[in-house]
Amino acid sequence: MGVVLLRRRAGLEGFNDAAACDHAVRALGATVRFADDADMAVDTARVTIGFTDGGTLAEEVTTSHAGLARPMPDSDIEHKLGEICRHGQSGIDAAPLIEALWSLDGCADVSRMRALAAPAAS
Incomplete structure (x- = not known):
């Protein structure tokens, strides 16, 4: 945190x-x-900051980014997948994988996905 x-x-x-x-x-x-609050929905959060002078600052998020009420936009999903591929230094080119994933419904042979998601041979 x-x-x-x-x-x-x-x-x-x-x-x-x-x-x-x-x-x-x-x-x-x-x-x-x-502190877990069983009365709060799973995609909500409340943060309270206490200061040494006794004051507090609180903020609550009731519709989180990428939650059920506010799904992550496609562009954010693509960006996140690209970051994951780069971070792991897998050598995976995210662009063809993203393109294949978005066309998955019409894909006759999903085995291509495995090849696109596999790390580059060393």
């Missing part, structure tokens, strides 16, 4: 070794407490 609060993004880079070793991320993360 510390990396999200500091960097304002929850991407893959927040889970790499550099982020895990970042002293600012670790220090802020040590102050974060998570």
Whole structure:
């Protein structure tokens, strides 16, 4: 949670070794407490920040990005898949895989998907 609060993004880079070793991320993360609320929907969130002077700041998200009420746009899905392929250094070219996935309904032979999703031979 510390990396999200500091960097304002929850991407893959927040889970790499550099982020895990970042002293600012670790220090802020040590102050974060998570509490599950069974009365809240699974795709909602409430964050409350308490300050040393006793004040608080709260925010609630009732329709999360990529949740049931607000699905992720196709362009965001494509971008995310591209990031995953690059992050893993798999050598997978996301563009042909994305094109094949969007045409899956009319695909006569889905075995091509396996080849497009397989890491490059080394």
